[in-house]
Amino acid sequence: METPRDAPFKEKLRIEIAKLREMTLKNKIEYLWEYYKIFIIGTIILLILIGSLINTRFINPPPETALFISWNTGFITEEHLTEEQMEDLRIALEKRLIDEKVNKEIVISQVIASDVNPNFAMANTQRTVTMVAAGTIDAFFLDEGMFEEKIISRFLLPMESLLAEIQSKNPTAYDRINENITYKLYEPEEGNASERIMGIYIGSSPLFTELGFSKQELYFSVSITTENADNIINALIALFE
DSSP states (O other), X not given: OOOOTTSOHHHHHHHHHHHHHTSOHHHHHHHHHHHHHHHHHHXXXXXXXXXXXXXXXXXXXXXXXXXXXXXXXXXXXXXXXXXXXXXXXXXXXXXXXXXXXXXXXXXXXXEEOOSSXXXXXXXXXXXXXXXXXXTOOXXXXXXXHHHHHHHHTTOEEOOHHHHHHHHHHOHHHHHHHXXXXXXXXXXXXXXXXXXXXXXXXXXXXXXXXXXXXXXXXXXXXXXXXXXXXXXXXXXXXXXXX
């Protein structure tokens, strides 16, 4: 018996139940799939989405970013950090900065410049501009060329106040850092330039040596939009203590 379209909901439900009672299990499955497959598929998708949301938000939430370091360099050569070395460095910094009980991580993101491919270089520049504007990047590892470029682009923050805090927090690390400070001309606006501490040379930091890295021509600098001073200070201490 067909279910009248204009029948009340209770009457439709009664008729559907009566139909199902007369069918074999196989026929019931075929009938339900034929007439309710869109509803069944939609329900399954909804349950998967709800389960994924519950898992992400409450059971296994992704770690928060405690410190985001953007490693900017030219073409990779044997003198530059490899991806494996960056991972070793990331893990070493996490052990020094983050409590094991806290669901946080350190991110080191690799950005490679290219003078040969202008489109690739432009895409990387736009990505960095967007991330700096959003306050995503806390600090940079920069080779000499990228160091100069980021200063000209006004992406970097002078570091005097951070070093003053390091001096009071860890004098031993400060003494080592102080030997590697790098002054550059800083011009936050036209006609207002001065020599400021714009980076720390980290090419031969004790942590790099401990990890077995060859000497790196790298500078540690601070993003102008970061609000993560405490972890930046702790990262510098970890590199030089």
